[in-house]
Amino acid sequence: MWRYAAWLPLHVGEHPVTLGEGLTPLIEAPILARDVGVRRLRIKDESQNPTGSFKARGMSAAVTRARGDKVPGLVVPTAGNAGAALAAYAAAAGIPVRVFAPKTTPRPILEIIDALGAQLVRIDGHIGDAGKMAAAYAKESGWWPVATLREPYRVEGMKTMGFELAEQCDWSLPDVVVYPTGGGEGTVGIWKAINELQASGWLADGSKQPQYIVAQSAGCAPIARAFAAGADHADPWLDPETYASGLRVPTPLGDRILLRILRETAGHAASVTDEVMRVATRRLAQTTGIDAAPEGGCAIAVLADLVRDGKVARDADVVVFNTGVGASYRP
Secondary structure, three states: OHHHHHOOOOOOOOOOOOOOOOOOOEOOHHHHHHHHHEEEEEEEEEHHHHEOOHHHHHHHHHHHHHHHOOOEEEEOOOHHHHHHHHHHHHHHHOOEEEEEOOOOHHHHHHOOOOOOOEEEEEEOHHHHHHHHHHHHHHHHHOOOEOOOOOOHHHHHHHOOHHHHHHHHHHOOOEOOOOOHHOOOEEEEEEEHHHHHHHOOOOEEEEOOOOOOEEEEOEEEEEHHHHHHHHOOOOOOOOOOOOOOOHHHHOOOOHHHHHHHHHHHHHOEEEEHHHHHHHHHHHHHHHHHHOOOHHHHHHHHHHHHHHHHHHOOOOOOEEEEOOOEHHHOOOO
């Protein structure tokens, strides 16, 4: 992703903390396109990043700045993938890190965090509870908190997904982008990148922001609920429950920005049950060869529902983001 260094928070002469993240493939999915009923469907496969998820991008940028600013340590709450990514990049940078993760986080992800040398604190409760503990530890220790959208650099790394998407589409844009959403930094990052490309004249004539679709689990859908209610913010989701741990975020900090993006782009937010998500995840894997995380299956299932309901056009060119690798969720 650092091929876009001129657009990223990197000082002249500074070297980024990198493990080879970014430039993930954009894969044609004609069988899925037929299944959901759209003209064209491609999968942007973020599972091919280091540590198996899109979180590598944000942590590469955040840890680069942390090392440059000589912070004493880093702390993060996580539903799983952010903790694994931070552990990896902090190890590469030689910075100590503490990760607060719910005990319900998939075991393979917890084992990765531990193997990479992070101080792993398993907690009872959900990521919101982990967030409170991480914030308290940051205040006590003087370490830098890198929770989603609570510092400026992770979203800078995330915006490289938008740069890559535009470049891989010959500096044009798809009609629709579907993103499985927990905290919201992926969608916000892509939207920010497209705004920057538009302002700089990099996009083909007539290109505009895609229609953004936020996909959530019915067991934790604060953005979908707020969107349906016409609200400008999302109330906390009580008792979040879904096996897609990346979607188990009851109080997304980016709620106001996400809801604004959806309304500015005639987008939508919707949810599906875990049962539907499981079926769609298997279908995604077995028709594309991508070992998709359940979040990717959620995006496919939500897209199918919206096409059926006439909220996404059948002649649309759609890009769905698979945000992580399925192997991380297996016992």
